[in-house]
Amino acid sequence: MAFRVGIPRGLLYYYYGEIWKRFFEQLGIEAVVSSATTKETIDKGNVIDEVCLPLKVYFGHVCELEEKVDFLFIPRLVSAAYGQYSCPKMMGLPDVVRANFTQAPPLLDMTVNLRKGKYDLYRAVVELGDRLGKKPLASLLAWRKANVFIAETIPEKRQEPAMGVTIGLVGHPYILNDREISQDISGKLAGIGVQVVKPESVTEKEANEAAKYLTKPIFWHYCSRLAGVALSLIYSRRVDGLIFVTSFACGPDSLVGEVVGWHARQNHLPMLMLALDEHSGDTGLVTRLEAFCDMLGRRKQLC
Amino acid sequence: MLITFPHMGTFNIVAKALFGGVGLQVLEPPPMTRKTLELGVKYSPETACLPFKITLGSFLQSLSLGADTIITCGGEGPCRLGYYAQVQKDILTELGYDFQLIAIEPKLREIWQVAKRLAGAGGWYKLYASLKTAGAKLTVVDELERRSWYYRPRAKEWGQVDNVRTEALAAIDAANDCSAIYEVMQRFQAKLENLPCRCDTSPLRIGLVGEIYCMLDSFSNHDIIKRLGQLGVEVYGTTLLSDYVRTHLSKKRGALKAYQKVVDLASPYLGHYIGGHGIKSIGYTVQLSQLGFDGIIQVFPFTCMPEVIAKNILSEVSSENHIPVLSLAFDEHTGTEGMVTRLEAFVDLLSYRKKKMK
Numbered sequence: 080m081a082f083r084v085g086i087p088r089g090l091l092y093y094y095y096g097e098i099w100k101r102f103f104e105q106l107g108i109e110a111v112v113s114s115a116t117t118k119e120t121i122d123k124g125n126v127i128d129e130v131c132l133p134l135k136v137y138f139g140h141v142c143e144l145e146e147k148v149d150f151l152f153i154p155r156l157v158s159a160a161y162g163q164y165s166c167p168k169m170m171g172l173p174d175v176v177r178a179n180f181t182q183a184p185p186l187l188d189m190t191v192n193l194r195k196g197k198y199d200l201y202r203a204v205v206e207l208g209d210r211l212g213k214k215p216l217a218s219l220l221a222w223r224k225a226n227v228f229i230a231e232t233i234p235e236k237r238q239e240p241a242m243g244v245t246i247g248l249v250g251h252p253y254i255l256n257d258r259e260i261s262q263d264i265s266g267k268l269a270g271i272g273v274q275v276v277k278p279e280s281v282t283e284k285e286a287n288e289a290a291k292y293l294t295k296p297i298f299w300h301y302c303s304r305l306a307g308v309a310l311s312l313i314y315s316r317r318v319d320g321l322i323f324v325t326s327f328a329c330g331p332d333s334l335v336g337e338v339v340g341w342h343a344r345q346n347h348l349p350m351l352m353l354a355l356d357e358h359s360g361d362t363g364l365v366t367r368l369e370a371f372c373d374m375l376g377r378r379k380q381l382c
Numbered sequence: 383m384l385i386t387f388p389h390m391g392t393f394n395i396v397a398k399a400l401f402g403g404v405g406l407q408v409l410e411p412p413p414m415t416r417k418t419l420e421l422g423v424k425y426s427p428e429t430a431c432l433p434f435k436i437t438l439g440s441f442l443q444s445l446s447l448g449a450d451t452i453i454t455c456g457g458e459g460p461c462r463l464g465y466y467a468q469v470q471k472d473i474l475t476e477l478g479y480d481f482q483l484i485a486i487e488p489k490l491r492e493i494w495q496v497a498k499r500l501a502g503a504g505g506w507y508k509l510y511a512s513l514k515t516a517g518a519k520l521t522v523v524d525e526l527e528r529r530s531w532y533y534r535p536r537a538k539e540w541g542q543v544d545n546v547r548t549e550a551l552a553a554i555d556a557a558n559d560c561s562a563i564y565e566v567m568q569r570f571q572a573k574l575e576n577l578p579c580r581c582d583t584s585p586l587r588i589g590l591v592g593e594i595y596c597m598l599d600s601f602s603n604h605d606i607i608k609r610l611g612q613l614g615v616e617v618y619g620t621t622l623l624s625d626y627v628r629t630h631l632s633k634k635r636g637a638l639k640a641y642q643k644v645v646d647l648a649s650p651y652l653g654h655y656i657g658g659h660g661i662k663s664i665g666y667t668v669q670l671s672q673l674g675f676d677g678i679i680q681v682f683p684f685t686c687m688p689e690v691i692a693k694n695i696l697s698e699v700s701s702e703n704h705i706p707v708l709s710l711a712f713d714e715h716t717g718t719e720g721m722v723t724r725l726e727a728f729v730d731l732l733s734y735r736k737k738k739m740k
Contacts, residue, residue: 127694128694129684129685129690129693129694129711130690130691130694155653155654157654162458163459164459164460164657165460166460166687167460167461167656167657167658167660167687167688167691168687168690168691170460170654170655170656170657170691171652171654171656171660171688171691171692171695173653174651174652174653174654174691174695175691175694175695177651177698178651178694178695178697178698178699179694179697179698188653190653190654293468294468294471294472295456295465295467295468297465298458298459298460298464298465299459299460327429328429328685328690329429330429330431330462330685330686330687331462331687333427333428333429333430333431333462333685334427334430334434334462334465334466334469336427337427337430337469337472337473338468338469338472341472341473341476344476354428354429
């Protein structure tokens, strides 16, 4: 019997979505990814309160998939690296889905905890395959093939510094790469005519190097990477200004934003902190971006 | 060296005994007021949680009174508390204060180093003795707290219970050694027992779950426990500081067993530890409903990650276990009157429900 496994297009999808899709394909299972976020997705996801916008959006995607698939793939990612955690919201994700969607299809909610070592990942992969009726070896092989394919895709080439204003745009990929959540900030910045440096253009090594400026390593994995990228941009002086995009009520970012801001101030680099939620207006955002870019342009002329 | 520490409910009594006992000079942070909160809010990141803002405000006040060393806690996540110290240090340094911040990280090596520094002030025996006194004070203060939950709705005038409690806290604070501390406890226990009571009542019982700072710090939670007592409710707080110490620091077997039981009860709803007290909020809600409690109040700082997750699961727990749950988030905009109105409405609902079920 052919299964259909649903992958909500939100949160961790923006880190691992491609690998997951290929993994299921390798196993001969159809993976259905929900369509891009719309206003409707946000409205549907608004069933839970006090959480950040990306989590609400994630729920909107679950709503969309709910009736179309036999399984929902919502892993519980406790930790993605040694000694670190993901974020409480990701750690409780399957439980919140279960509590709020009584009609939901069965969840594939295996726990992945690499806090104590990296082998737990393979255990989780085997468990996932087992739930879908696959043999351990087949699952592991599929996982390996999915990963190899990703490694073969060539990373984007770094752009040469241009004459105009260059702005570093940092934020979680599930915010920046979702046009509805981020309100297409990078597109808007391009429209204003500034060059945008995205987080992907900072290598893992550069980010880790820059993270040494922190007095204490950050224990949230994704934020630690984010802070590394931001600090690398600040200390390498590749950019004229920094825009830190976060969502309202994001716990880790409230402190990480402050830390990054502190380093930016120490290095006299202007930083704009944008906290987005479902009430953010489009026009207001454009005005703020324009004002910030104008200010940077003038500053550059004076220097 | 003038030491100060973060404020949290009655923790100041314990901290004074601990640091003062080894012969260090201690500056007790001034009592928290609106001003403390305003100071903290002014210099904190906008969406940081309430304990961050309050303790920052408290540190600012202590530093301007002349303190030059802050002892606070570290952590390894995923709760934000673990990163408080570094961010607060950056903020205070940027404001121009010259001080030293000692964050006690939950690693054996770090604890050892802090202990060595403390022992340096007065020797190892003094450190041992002051740890013992502080431990005794912690136990006794929490025991007193539990008694006051019980007696408040039962006393003829609830104000008398609070008078005794205030007196007792002052006496415990003044006591110097373990035997004196226990003697104080017995004296005040007898006093509480002899208060004129309304013995015929069987008050509503409400369990308090949620984040520890909001539960224990009467300034942050606008005295929720006392106010519930005034409304004739017997409150049961699920996490006292001594419980926390027994479970997570000294790892006593009994406490660990109790903790494991709560985690097991929570597991059908929440399958993994999510930091802070999220899993306990769910486990205790199940446990207290089995014990016949009339309702649950969940308290937490606005934007607290673990508790927000717990809150979104608690609605299901509540309907499956047939126990009403009220979630209250606190931040600098929380007004006392609004909170009291909600409490009154909740208590009315519970008493109506209780009558109907009889």
